[in-house]
Amino acid sequence: MTFTKAPIFVTGAAGFIGAAVAERLLAMGQAVVGIDDLNAYYDVRLKEARLARLMSHPGFSFERLTLADRAATADVFARHRPSHVVHLAAQAGVRYSIEHPETYIDSNLVGFGNVLEGCRHGGVAHLVYASSSSVYGANTDLPFRVEQTVDHPISLYAATKKANELMAHAYSHLYRLPVSGLRFFTVYGPWGRPDMAVFLFTDAIWHGRPIKVFNNGDMQRDFTFIDDVVDAVVALLPRPATPDPAWTGADPDPATSNAPYRIYNVGNHSPEPLMALIGHIEEALGRKAELDFQPMQAGDVQATFADVTSLAQAVDFAPRTPLKEGVARFATWYREVWLGQIAKDN
Template sequence: MRILVTGTAGFVGSALAERLLVRGDEVHGIDNHNDYYDPALKEARLARFAGHPRYTHQRADLADGEAVEQAFASFQPQRVANLAAQAGVRYSLKNPQSYVRSNLVGFTHILEACRHHAVEHLVYASSSSVYGANRKLPFSVEDPVDHPVSLYAASKKANELMAHTYSHLFGLPTTGLRFFTVYGPWGRPDMSPMLFADRISRGEPIDVFNFGNHSRDFTYIDDIVEGVIRTLDHVAQPDPSHDVEQPNPGSSQAPYRVYNIGNDQPVQLLRFIELMEQNLGRSVEKRLLPMQPGDVPDTWADVSALRRDVGYAPNTSIEEGVRRFVAWYREYHHLP
């Protein structure tokens, strides 16, 4: 198939593009290569497949509507995976405008282009952060998500609402995937696994918020990519059992779906750090600190709907995932 992927210099986007090329798809990638974190890492990710004969790359910002339209008009994608976004919870406290440009304006351009170019299926990245202040665990797509605690989370919830509007009005099949703490080789430097690895490798103390009482549904990158591909291949359909008097937030009378995509096995943050220390061969001081603004105590994905509909089955244990991540980290940073 011809699949347009946004964010192909990013963590998940690059891994997805590589896998799609391996299975024989034609991929057009879009990324703005911004400097939210080290652009050299983004270039290194792209270098893995940028010269592939079935890959074309466009350096553009989704907030540039003409550039997005040009990509759709020239490539004529059958399906779209929108993984580009301004990421990060804490950064949204400092630079809210970037979230509006990328996650709201940019996503509107993607929706419009999908609508006008008869795209068969749009799969887009949402986030576990939409659950906000929820304390009922595990998080289910049937739970209300009306109390976000960061602008990033609010922008992702807005994406789900915008997608439903286009599914309802124009029959555009859309599926949102709420990602849960993705980690692994080529990961983001602003996320905790890379921050922990940096500090441990240098022997520096680690700030552990919520006094170490956090737990996260860490999900290995290969399991995430497998779920995204299965979802792309499974075009959203109207839910025949949808009850308008008691609506299910995860489905609709329109061709619309929202799923959690996680490991369904939350891990205490201190246990994750312990595994990192074991694999890096050194221990460091842990400074236990209060909760940060915009953060949540625990995440845990109920992935039963994704298992049921696309056969999603994450199978990378936290021990194996951390081992692979640290092996890559050592190689990338030329550590012994």
């Protein structure tokens, strides 16, 4: 990408994808301001360890704040005046949203609105933000395509991500703010989130605990390795969304607009059975899993599968990490870093 003299904001910089994106930008010589509130949704030691790696870079500075705080968010935009923003801060998790809806309202709606305002008033050249494959909700027509309508979310988390896309379009239309929304599909890899299947299963298998296998194992996911996700984000960032000259209100394409607005799927384009994932983890660890088969959970879906055609056309994106390789790389990190350094105090 073409570097800017002004810093790039990465919100959620202590999170999984945020830390990886920030680290890549820093390695490329770009100044980065990381923003995070270091909340305790999962083990804060993991967030602190990610952040410590970023703090070793001279081009990195950190702002600890909650984006739902309107005044604090406006202040950080005014002080740093970023050229681009990668917005990855959000309250994640489908199941958690059923028990704690208020945190999703505050973080994913109020916080995102404050980021949009900061970008609008700060003249940001491009806002790239995290949406989610969860927005496809009750859709069953696979693979999921950005041209599909996504009006039937089945969790509050998904609804807030769909709302983000609508809010982004409104700002793009009204203020010509270039915005690109990325629907991430089950991202995993080293430094990943402990509430997601790859980490949960690995940790349970290693310690001899049973793993909960929902829908009795009849599940498929488009598992996407973190390096492939970062490739997509960094490639899109210097390419601001532009109006689609072919867009028409008579037959509107949900993924484009006559405003500078785009939606992309970021996935591996290769759905894998959940039981195959478990087999790869068993092989990587050299241990067998004890399976606890469970019915489908509320808010969950049976399968996800990303059509990444539009992303490939935009930035020549091609996922390059098969699941077996990615799981092996995660397992190595889990043993050598998580067990060896971070979790040793348990």
